[in-house]
Each structure stands twice: as C-alpha cells, then as structure tokens.
Amino acid sequence: MLTFIGLGLFDEYDVSVRGLDAIKSADTVFLEVYTSVLMGAPIERLEAFYGKKITPLYREDVEIHADKILDAAEFGNAVFLTAGDSMVATTHSDLRIRAADRNIPTTIIHGASITTAVCGLSGLQNYRFGKSVSVPFPYGKWFPMTPIEVISANLKENLHTLVFLDIQKDKERYMKISEAVDLLEEQARRVDAGIPLYVGIARAGSPEPTVHAGNAEEMKAFDFGSPLHILIVPATLHEIEREYLERFAGLC
Amino acid sequence: MLTFIGLGLFDEYDVSVRGLDAIKSADTVFLEVYTSVLMGAPIERLEAFYGKKITPLYREDVEIHADKILDAAEFGNAVFLTAGDSMVATTHSDLRIRAADRNIPTTIIHGASITTAVCGLSGLQNYRFGKSVSVPFPYGKWFPMTPIEVISANLKENLHTLVFLDIQKDKERYMKISEAVDLLEEQARRVDAGIPLYVGIARAGSPEPTVHAGNAEEMKAFDFGSPLHILIVPATLHEIEREYLERFAGLC
Structure with a gap:
C-alpha cells in the first residue's frame, strides 16, 4: 500500500x-x-x-x-x-x-497548496487566474522568455498570473521576489512590454506571512524576509480585489 | 481575533x-x-x-x-x-x-482545495490549466454560454479547463457530471464546437473517490455515485498524462 x-x-x-x-x-x-x-x-x-x-x-x-x-x-x-x-x-x-x-x-x-493559498492572502479571485508560470534562475547564456510571454497573454485576456520562483533545493537556493522582479523587468524590456503591478507573498501558510503589492521599484525596495517567496502579476483589479490589497498588502 | x-x-x-x-x-x-x-x-x-x-x-x-x-x-x-x-x-x-x-x-x-486535488486524481499537470469556469443550473430561458467559450479558448491554447458544477446548497441540489455534460454538449452544438474528452471526478478527497475519462456518451453512461462531482476538459494529453488516465481513469 x-x-x-x-x-x-x-x-x-x-x-x-x-x-x-x-x-x-x-x-x-x-x-x-x-x-x-x-x-x-x-x-x-x-x-x-x-x-x-x-x-x-x-x-x-x-x-x-x-x-x-x-x-x-x-x-x-x-x-x-x-x-x-x-x-x-x-x-x-x-x-x-x-x-x-x-x-x-x-x-x-491532499494538503493545502500555494496555488489556492495565494487567493486568500491576496484577495485575488481564484477564477480570474490564467495559466501559471515559473521563473528559473538564469544559467550561463540561457535566459528563457516564457514568463513574460505567459504573463502578457494572460494580461491580454485580463487574467491574473501566478509566478512560481525557482527552488534549487540541493543548493538551498530560493529565488527572492526582488530577483524575480529583476528578471521579469529585463524580459519585459526585451519585448517592449510593461508590468504595472506585482503582488509578492512570503511564507504563505506560516503564522506570519508577508503580502505586499506595488510596482517593480516598490517590490525591489520592500523587505519580504525569509523564503519561500512567490509572485502574482494581477490583471485589472476588481473593486473588492483593490480594496483587499489596499487593506492587507499596502497598495497605494 | x-x-x-x-x-x-x-x-x-x-x-x-x-x-x-x-x-x-x-x-x-x-x-x-x-x-x-x-x-x-x-x-x-x-x-x-x-x-x-x-x-x-x-x-x-x-x-x-x-x-x-x-x-x-x-x-x-x-x-x-x-x-x-x-x-x-x-x-x-x-x-x-x-x-x-x-x-x-x-x-x-489554509486547507486542501479541489483546485489542486484534481491534479493528483487525474494526473493532469497543474501548470497546464487555463482559466476555470462554472456550469450553473439553467433557469427559465437563461442559458449561459460562458462555459463553452472558456473551454474553447483554453483548448485553442492547448490548456486544460477545470469546470465547477453548480451547488444549490439550500435545495441540497448538486449538479451531476451527466447533467453538466448534457449542458456542455448543447452549448458546443450551438457554437459548432466539439469536446473530444472529459475527465469526471466524484468525491475528491474522500477515501473512495471515483475518476473516469471518456467522451460525452461514456461520461453519461458511467455511474459516478454520490456528489460532489467536478469535470475537467483536457487539452491534448502529454504522454504521462495519457498513461495516468489509462491506469487510473479507465481511458481507452
């Protein structure tokens, strides 16, 4: 068994x-x-x-x-x-x-999964998420553009994107939100796209999760603390989603 | 608190x-x-x-x-x-x-959610799901076409669709897979679309869940037992997804 x-x-x-x-x-x-x-x-x-x-x-x-x-x-x-x-x-x-x-x-x-935990923590509605994507650590000249392609396709359909950040468990290397935002901004620059808003979540499911929303500069300046980190790129916010992020994620 | x-x-x-x-x-x-x-x-x-x-x-x-x-x-x-x-x-x-x-x-x-439980039960990979959709019970002349629109858009992008079935809790009325398939087939007929394959799941998370894959006729003939029921409309199957459904969901 x-x-x-x-x-x-x-x-x-x-x-x-x-x-x-x-x-x-x-x-x-x-x-x-x-x-x-x-x-x-x-x-x-x-x-x-x-x-x-x-x-x-x-x-x-x-x-x-x-x-x-x-x-x-x-x-x-x-x-x-x-x-x-x-x-x-x-x-x-x-x-x-x-x-x-x-x-x-x-x-x-079954157990609780980050895939739905992010909905409760961010207030972003489950049924508004499109396909999710992962951001890997770049390796030598390998610089995959899949993340910005998936994000752009979802934004075009007005859908949120859940962005998983790389885990290199053997090296105890966990991608931070600031690193992921740097990579996504570089990808966006190369295809002349823009990501107006991010929602970052650290330590989901722990007694002290951190949730913060803002543009690229704000995300890179904010201290999310220890891993694991994950990102959402939201589509146009519904009214209650905006209110929730203002209340619980410091959205201005 | x-x-x-x-x-x-x-x-x-x-x-x-x-x-x-x-x-x-x-x-x-x-x-x-x-x-x-x-x-x-x-x-x-x-x-x-x-x-x-x-x-x-x-x-x-x-x-x-x-x-x-x-x-x-x-x-x-x-x-x-x-x-x-x-x-x-x-x-x-x-x-x-x-x-x-x-x-x-x-x-x-947080608790376990049907959104990810369906991945383990069906073997369909989490990152291949697009936007999800709900099928409501029709009411009078109201016959929403949103489900087939979402399914068709996902199929075009080669993405799976998770289809939530209506729950009318106050009437203890839970939509069955056979009812949902009837509604989806009628919607598909009206827009001249086709749904080649369904995966039905009953009682996810219970000690005896039922998972069965097939076309519309097979789904309607199959006895899924008591609720709750949920459906997936898969995109083109990857090899391991197909093998899993053959093993655990009676796919022929």
Whole structure:
C-alpha cells in the first residue's frame, strides 16, 4: 500500500488529521526533498512530531531507483510525503503508475497548496487566474522568455498570473521576489512590454506571512524576509480585489 | 481575533492539525454553509469532533448581518470555517475587510482545495490549466454560454479547463457530471464546437473517490455515485498524462 500525502504549506502542523493518522500508522515514511520544502520544519522536527524515522528521497531515488519505495509499499504500509498538495509534479504521477504496474494499491491524501493559498492572502479571485508560470534562475547564456510571454497573454485576456520562483533545493537556493522582479523587468524590456503591478507573498501558510503589492521599484525596495517567496502579476483589479490589497498588502 | 480556516475536501479529518487546534481553542465557531459543503460530515459530526457548538452561517448572515460574527471576533476568539481552502470566495474577502475596519486582527489557516486535488486524481499537470469556469443550473430561458467559450479558448491554447458544477446548497441540489455534460454538449452544438474528452471526478478527497475519462456518451453512461462531482476538459494529453488516465481513469 502506497499513500501519497500532502503536508501543506509551512511546518509540521499543516498536515491534515487524516494525513497524520496515516503517517503514524505507516511502516515506512518517505519524504520527497527535491521539488519542494517545508521551510518551517526540518526533517528532525517532522520525525519528532510523527514519532517515526523518515527516509529523505532525492530525485534519483524517485526517478531511477524507485524499487526501494515500491518494495516497502508492496510488503507493508508506505507513505510518500511532499510539501503542499500531493501528486502535482509529473515525477510523482510516474511513481504512482509504477506502483500500479506492481499491483500495489495507492491512495492520495491532499494538503493545502500555494496555488489556492495565494487567493486568500491576496484577495485575488481564484477564477480570474490564467495559466501559471515559473521563473528559473538564469544559467550561463540561457535566459528563457516564457514568463513574460505567459504573463502578457494572460494580461491580454485580463487574467491574473501566478509566478512560481525557482527552488534549487540541493543548493538551498530560493529565488527572492526582488530577483524575480529583476528578471521579469529585463524580459519585459526585451519585448517592449510593461508590468504595472506585482503582488509578492512570503511564507504563505506560516503564522506570519508577508503580502505586499506595488510596482517593480516598490517590490525591489520592500523587505519580504525569509523564503519561500512567490509572485502574482494581477490583471485589472476588481473593486473588492483593490480594496483587499489596499487593506492587507499596502497598495497605494 | 477572527481566524479563517479551510476544512479541506470531504469530512472532519481533512482539517489541518493547526486548524483543529485553533478551532478547539476558539470561543465561537462559525461554519459557512452556503457556498460549499463537506459531504462526508454533517454539522453534528463536526460538533462532536471539535467538542464545540457550531453556528451555521447562511448568505445573509455573512453579507448583510455580519455584526454577529464581528462582535464575537472583537470580544473573543472566533473562527470562520469553510470547506476547501479559505477565502477563495469574494464574500469572505469582504468579511475580512470589514473585520479590519473594526481593527479586529485576522489570520488564515489554509486547507486542501479541489483546485489542486484534481491534479493528483487525474494526473493532469497543474501548470497546464487555463482559466476555470462554472456550469450553473439553467433557469427559465437563461442559458449561459460562458462555459463553452472558456473551454474553447483554453483548448485553442492547448490548456486544460477545470469546470465547477453548480451547488444549490439550500435545495441540497448538486449538479451531476451527466447533467453538466448534457449542458456542455448543447452549448458546443450551438457554437459548432466539439469536446473530444472529459475527465469526471466524484468525491475528491474522500477515501473512495471515483475518476473516469471518456467522451460525452461514456461520461453519461458511467455511474459516478454520490456528489460532489467536478469535470475537467483536457487539452491534448502529454504522454504521462495519457498513461495516468489509462491506469487510473479507465481511458481507452
């Protein structure tokens, strides 16, 4: 039996009661540590909270040497933990398919995800978001223009864009809002586009999230504090969205 | 103090540990019962689980007579519960603004949402979804065409569409997948469009969700069981998305 469990957004208290029960009754607990991270709870904190030893999984453990996971799931009760909601990444879909290949029953226990958390924190309405996009760290001469293309297409349709910022977990390198704004402004300059307003969110799901709205200069000057950071490029604001951002995100 | 708490998808066990702690230490517990519903847990079950009396809130309690909520939050610790993630609906944004007007501190504790749960259940990748849309029950001569317009625009950009089905909570009327497919097929007929593939999901987040993929005829013939139901209209499938739907959603 293999149960995929989403741990939610920030620390050990964000898992659901259903998820916690499943972890506590598991024979083997795996934690995926390469696509996402619970910033508020290092692995030792999770182990103490669950009363269980946790096996961390790096990319090659899931994508190449998955037999360790599947063996544990075939002969016992294994849980596969990820930050956020579970099964959002393709690599986890593939693991579930390989479990089915071996006739191992699988289930999913969902967790809170940044994708909807940003709606509550910003007041920007869920149904007004278009396709989302990621901003990667540039590498040598590689400077992808996809983010500004997606943002421009969404703005043209009057849709908000959720912009994920790069996480290089192995280097403990988490893109900051100021870095992402620099990259987006450079992309916008190259295609002669403009981004009039940003909403930045830091530490979503924690007891002290930070939300701030403004233009590029304001975003770069504002201190968002420690990671994780994420950005929204809003379309034309509805009245209640504007009022919410004025109240809770310092929009002038 | 007013804390907005998302209860997750199905029953009393889907709240986060952080959320449950906040409910247990609250002076007043409100449950919003008009935009969404936990199908697996009637209010009495929640009360027994929390060890607290719950005050149900109908639309007019939140949108017109919110003082009852705000008084409780000004003079004590009040929690405002919703199914799914919290603060996704505009009416809740407005309540948070009115709390701020009275200098009442507010926080949000997030829960799992159908918006990302569908990704894990269907294997359709989160970043490939465009704007979402709702299918309302037709009323008299009112027959909105928005759903097919949004679906067609997304398909043109090769993006998936998440299609929310109408909930008329006061009448305990929950739109079924077969009803929604009938409405979408009629809309498609009127604009000479075609929807080649649907993915239907019932009881997401419950221990026994049902996921099935197929064309309109197959969807209407398939028994999805009890509500809540939701639909996805997928764009061209990536290889791993197709394999996942073949494995877990009976795609032929």
